[in-house]
Amino acid sequence: MSLKIVDNTTQDPAHRRNPGFPLDRDWVSRVRMNRSALERRAGSIGARRTVKKDYQLAWLLKAITLIDLTTLNADDTDGRVERLCAKARTPLRAEIRDKLGVADKRILPGAVCVYHTFVHTAVKALEGTGIPVAAVSTAFPHGLAPVETKLAEIEASVKDGAQEIDIVIERGMVLRGDWQALYDQVKSFRKACGDAHIKTILGTGELATQTNIAKASLVCMMAGADFIKTSTGKEKVNANLVTSLTMIRMIRWFAEETGIEIGYKPAGGIATAGDALKYMALMKEELGNHWLQPHLFRFGASSLLTDIERQLEHGLTGHYAADYRQPMV
Numbered sequence: 001m002s003l004k005i006v007d008n009t010t011q012d013p014a015h016r017r018n019p020g021f022p023l024d025r026d027w028v029s030r031v032r033m034n035r036s037a038l039e040r041r042a043g044s045i046g047a048r049r050t051v052k053k054d055y056q057l058a059w060l061l062k063a064i065t066l067i068d069l070t071t072l073n074a075d076d077t078d079g080r081v082e083r084l085c086a087k088a089r090t091p092l093r094a095e096i097r098d099k100l101g102v103a104d105k106r107i108l109p110g111a112v113c114v115y116h117t118f119v120h121t122a123v124k125a126l127e128g129t130g131i132p133v134a135a136v137s138t139a140f141p142h143g144l145a146p147v148e149t150k151l152a153e154i155e156a157s158v159k160d161g162a163q164e165i166d167i168v169i170e171r172g173m174v175l176r177g178d179w180q181a182l183y184d185q186v187k188s189f190r191k192a193c194g195d196a197h198i199k200t201i202l203g204t205g206e207l208a209t210q211t212n213i214a215k216a217s218l219v220c221m222m223a224g225a226d227f228i229k230t231s232t233g234k235e236k237v238n239a240n241l242v243t244s245l246t247m248i249r250m251i252r253w254f255a256e257e258t259g260i261e262i263g264y265k266p267a268g269g270i271a272t273a274g275d276a277l278k279y280m281a282l283m284k285e286e287l288g289n290h291w292l293q294p295h296l297f298r299f300g301a302s303s304l305l306t307d308i309e310r311q312l313e314h315g316l317t318g319h320y321a322a323d324y325r326q327p328m329v
């Protein structure tokens with residue numbers, strides 16, 4: 001089995017951060033997406049075997065490095081966040097790592113993602129691992145609060161040690177086509193983030209059309225987003241392949257025009273190893289293997305790791321482990 005694919009780190013020194021660009025209204029007005037063409041293309045993902053069976057275990061190991069291990073529940077506690085961080089420190093049991101021959105490799109999730117309240121706890125629990133803490137700020141999940149409140153929340157998360165900030169946009173700005181307001185707000189969020197990387201959550205399930213999703217993606221990238229992210233996980237419709245295709249194509253277009261590579265984070269409802277492989281195949285086919293690195297791709301997921309661990313064990317032994325052997329939080 002080739003495990004070359006898991007040899008990556010969370011930082012690529014050659015990667016240029018998005019500096020942000022002026023709002024180009026002409027470009028925004030030229031954006032049009034064709035939903036049925038997107039659906040046809042999305043339906044073909046995973047139909048052909050993109051990942052050969054022998055390589056699947058290596059891809060699943062890689063998938064672990066691309067997860068923002070997440071807990072975003074109203075009943076989260078310090079204890080739950082600490083247990084999640086313990087899982088992040090040891091995402092795979094030693095026995096599985098040994099059997100896979102990867103005991104010496106860095107296989108850790110891309111980040112741990114929590115509410116602002118728990119940033120301090122997570123930073124402390126992850127000390128020494130190099131795993132960044134991502135905070136959902138700006139009145140997650142709806143994004144409806146005075147801008148000053150949202151900016152203060154970002155600043156507080158950064159002060160507590162968050163290295164990544166997942167902001168939510170106001171969906172109403174997109175539905176009204178108020179691109180200037182969206183651009184100005186995301187730009188101010190980016191400024192408040194400072195060195196922390198900013199992921200902009202679009203709430204795609206609430207944006208009505210693929211064209212709106214594409215335009216919102218573009219405006220966020222112009223305003224300085226490091227990542228564009230689909231969903232909070234709280235909308236009725238969360239990440240899916242059609243929307244992913246729309247956003248990935250905007251990332252490609254943006255890279256062609258500006259030379260800047262923006263990250264992509266599908267989030268919400270991605271819970272199985274099979275789902276993960278489909279998203280990875282989509283990235284590989286549309287943007288190339290290069291984009292399958294933690295600084296350019298993340299899964300926002302609360303339960304994906306559990307299934308990946310189960311599938312890895314099944315791949316090794318032919319049996320599924322009992323649930324108690326893979327506790328999450």
Ligand SMILES: O=C[C@H](O)COP(=O)(O)O
Nearest residue numbers: 233267268269300301302
């Ligand atoms: O950003 C991450 C999402 O909230 C996680 O959603 P999930 O619980 O459906 O995996």
